[in-house]
Amino acid sequence: MQAKRHYKYYDLLLAAFVTALLCSNLIGAGKAAVVDLPILGMTVFGAGILFFPITYLFGDILTEVYGYGHDRRAVWAGFAALLFAAFMSVVVIQLPPADNDYMRQYQIGLETVFGNTWRIIAASMLAFWCGSLANAYVMAKMKILTQGQHLWMRTIGSTAVGEAIDSSIFYFMAFYAIWPTEQVIAVALAQYVLKTSWEILMTPVTYRVIAWLKRKESEDYYDYHTNFTPFRLKV
Template identity: 65%
Template sequence: MNQPVKQYKYYDFVMAAFVTVLLCSNLIGAAKAAQVTLPVLGTISFGAGVLFFPISYLFGDILTEVYGYGRDRRVIWAGFAALLFAAVMSVVVLALTPVADAFNQDYQKHLTAVFGNTPRIILGSITAFWSGSFVNSYVLAKMKIATKGRHLWLRTIGSTMCGELVDSSLFYVIAFYGIWSDHQLITVAIAQYLLKTGWEVVMTPVTYKIVGFLKHKEQEDFYDRHTNFTPFRLKV
């Protein structure tokens, strides 16, 4: 006899927040190049979306820590589908011929500037997100078992370091290899990686608060001792 599926009060809200952050960080911030001056590193350039994209990893950590790898896997696939739809929609909208008046002709130029990412950048973004998110979730789940649920900070930071390493490496190689010089490619990738993982460190107190709240409210603290870790399934 099958066991009834446990219902959660906040899981759907966390999923919605994850997908929202993912879409916004890829659509709103990705087109803007910003710069900041940091100690030792000096002035570095980065995509503005990098300030918000790491929040998706924070949600990934929370989902795996509270609900387990299987339920985080469903959320990652939801995010992947949302990114893919956004990419297809942007291509279709930009391909449509605008009305031949001054406003729409000018508006088309702005739309192209913001949403007209090259196929390589779109491919790099989706591939990097999918791969990095699964690495992050897998590492955290395994570390939780190894640490017997202790040292949450070590699991969240350690898993993010692994996931973001895969994410940053894949994205810049797929999107810009052969376009940028090898030196520029490596320098920007390292800077982005440090910024993203640094966010996880800064947000650790927030992660502790949210995880504690959800574990208490959901009466759940999942351990992936018998989990099938293949990424290619939706079943929990």
């Protein structure tokens, strides 16, 4: 039986991944922002898009260096964190505020910002789980097919698949019948284009981080014998 490897940086990457996931979903996801883009003009997008793609960057790095199993474990950790955040938001909002003007206004603010959190979290969990595992699966399979060559093709291709699934699920599940339907569609499409473009722009950074980690960890994992079921925590 092969001894289990101990990695120096995996736990740090896992913590950073979960932090980026929680912040991008809770702080940025509910705000529809607007930016003037070349060709596209005034484009509406979810504010979380500025930071959520970091989670896919982490996913690519984890799969490329440590393998699908370690990325799947990180996805489940993120899933649990989102579930706890949903539970906590419901409990905190339901607690009666102290009887003073400040806390009454504070309660209104909490309900405005986190009152839809249960729906956002449900959408986030399903979209994130499906999209991230699809991203990891495509990344791992493409690594085998390309024999470890063309990293840019794997990172961009896997992200294009994962983000398509993520964007399709999240915005319709989270904001349908809350935002106008045309805005839901526009934001979902804009998010997909911007997130995928973000991944392309970050390719040089991804290359450097992956190369550094492979050297430091003495690892470059190929998922030849991996069980790709998404329903397990074991690496």
